[in-house]
Amino acid sequence: MSVELSFKDLVSEFDYEKEMNRWKHVYQLLNEPEPKIGHTPRTEVWRKNKSVLWHYPAKQTKYRIPLFFVYSLFNKPYILDIAPKASVIEGLTNRGYDVYLLDWGTPGHEDKKIGLDTYIQKYLKTAVKRALRHSDAEEITLVGYCLGGTIASVYASIAEEPIKNLIVATVPIDFSSFAGPEKWAEGLKNGDFNVNRLVDVYGNIPASYVEAMFRAVSAPIYFSHYTTLLNRAHDQRYVDKWRRMNKWSTDQVSFAGEAFRQLSNDFFKENKLVKGELIVGDKNANLKNIKANMLVVSSSNDNLVLESQSLPIMDLVSSEDKTYKLVDAGHVSLALTGLLAVVVDEWASTRSNPL
Template sequence: MAVKSLLNIPVLNLETEKQRWNTIYKVLSEPKPNIESTPRKAVWKKNKSVLWYHPASEKKYNTPLFLVYSLLNKSYILDISEEASVIGNLTKQGYDVYLLDWGSPGLEDKDLTLDNYIIDYLEVAVKRALRHSGAKEISLVGYCIGGTLSAILTSLTDLPIKNLVLAAVPIDYSDVIVPDKWVKAIQNGTLNFDRFADAYEVIPSEFLSAIFMALQGFNIGPTINLVTRAHDQKYVDKWRRMDKWMKDAVTFSGAAFKQMFNELYKDNKLVKGEMKIGGQKVDLSNIKCSTLVISSTRDELVLESQSLPVMDLISSEDKTYQHEEAGHVSLCLTGQFAFAIDPWLSERSTKVNNG
C-alpha cells in the first residue's frame, strides 16, 4: 500500500519499507555467513599457521604466487566469496597460489616476535611452497603489514624471489593515519603500549578490533549503506561478509605488538635502516627483484606517503608504482586486487610451455 503525496512529497511505499527493515533486522540478528574457500589443500603447518595451496584452474605460469596478508586481520578477505575472491580470480587467470594463514596466537605464543614471524614462519613457508611447486622462482605478494614483512624478508633472504608486489604497504611511519595526539604521545612515550602488552601478554582480538575501528573514525558509512541498499540482495550478501570479517579480528603476540609499535610506529626504524631481524640489519636497498607497489586512492588506513618511499629505498631496476581507485579493504573485498596485479605479473612470470 502506498501513501499518496498531497504536497509533492515523494510517495512512501509501506510494503517496500517494511521489506527493507525486515531485511536489516534479519541481517543484524541472524548468524554470520559461512565463507567457503576456493579449492585448496594444506601443504605445511607450524603452530597456529597454515600454508594453503590453491591450484590454478588451468595453469598458465610456472611462477607461483605466494600471498602474505596482515598479521592484524584474518586472511579470508582475500577469498571472501566465489565471485569476488582475489585468490579465486588469480587461479582463474592461470596462477598457482599459496597463502600463508598466520592463525591466531594463544597465550603460549606471547613471546613470538616479528623476527620469528619473518624467519621461522614466512621464510620457511616460502621454502615449502617452492619445494611443493617444484618452481625455480616465486612471486611474493604482500598486503598491508603483510607487505611490510614481505619487503623485510626479500631484503634478507637468498630465496629466489622473482617478483615482489607490495600493496597498501606501510613502510614509512613518519606520517600515519592516527590522531595527532596519539602520534605525539607515542613518540614522547606518554602513550606506552609496553605495559598493556605485558599485562595481557597476548593482545585480545576485541582490542585490535577497537583500534581498527578507531583508526577509521568509527565509520558509520557501511551501516548507512546497508539501510539505503537493503533491497539489493547481492549488496546485502557482500555487506554481511564484510561485516563478519571486520568483526572477526585475531589475537596478537605481546612481544610482536611491542616491537611493531616501538620500532615502526615510534622510532620508524625500517626507513632509517636501523631495524634488525634475526640479528641482521634490514637494508631495503638489498631488494633487486622486479617490484610493483600499489596504493589505493581512498585508503583510509595506509597513506600514500607511507608506501611511496619504498620506491627510492629499493635497488630494483624494474619497479612500478601504481594507483588503484579503491579503499584499503574494498581493493580486496571486491576481488579487484587480482585484476590490478595480473597485467604486471603476467609479463614477469615464466609461462607454461604447451608446445
C-alpha cells in the same frame, strides 16, 4: 510574490508499511547464519603452531613462478577469498597461477613471546622454502597486503631464497605519517602511550582491542555502513557483499604481544625500516638489499594506509624493474572486489616465466 508551502510540501509523506518492511528485512539479515567464505579449492602444505600454508592450484597452469601471499597479522586472510567471482585468489588461479597463502592463525596466550623476528625467520622463511619445494619452482613471487606487505618487504631484504618478484599493496613503509588520530601518533612517539606496559599486562593484544583500534581509525566510515545497509536492504547483491565484509571486519584476531611491542617501538615510534636501522635476528633488514622486480600498489580512497606511507619504498629498494600503480579503490575494496587479481596479473604475467 510570496508562495505559501504547507508542511506536507516540505516533508515527504511517511510510508509506514514501506518502513516496517525495510526494518523487518534488516532484522532478518542481521540474524541469518553467517555467510560462507573460502570457496577456492585448497590443500594444506605445511603447518607450524597456529600457522598454516595453503596451496590453491591453478585451474590450468600457465606460469612457472607461483604467487605466495603474505597477509597482515591484524586480520584473517579470507578477505582474499571472500566470495565466488569476487575472490582475489580465485581470480589468479583462473588466470593460470599457482597460489600459496600463509595464514598466520590466531595466537594463544602461550604465543605471547613470538616477535616479528620469529614470524619472519621461523615461519615465513620456512613456508617459502616449503612452497618452492612443493611447486618444484626455482623462483617465487611474494605478494604482501597491508602489514603483510611490510613483513614481506622486511623478509625480502634479508632472504636467501630466490625471490624474483615482490608485490606489495596498501603497504605501510614510512611510519612518520599516520592515518589515525594525531594524538595517538604523538603519544606513541613521545612515550605517553606505554606499549611495553600494555604488553606486559595483557601478554597478547586482545582481539576486541584490535577491533576498537580499527573502529577509531576508520570512524565514522566504520559505523556509516549500517546506514547504507538500511537504505539498500532491498538490493540482494549489495546485502551479500555487506554481510561478507561485516563478518570479516568484526572477525579480528589477537596480536602476539612481543610482535606488537616490536611493531610499535621499531616501526611506529622509531621508523627504523625507512632509516635502514631495522635488525631482524642478526641481520640488517635494509630495503636497499631488495633487487627483485617490484610492483607497489596504492588505493586512492585508502583511509587506513596513506599513499605517503607506501611511496618511499620506490626510492629505497635497489630494484631496476619497479612499478608504482595508484588504483581507484579503498583499502579493503581492492581485495573485496577481486580487483587486486587483475592488477597483479597485468604486471606479473610477463615476469612469471610463462609456459
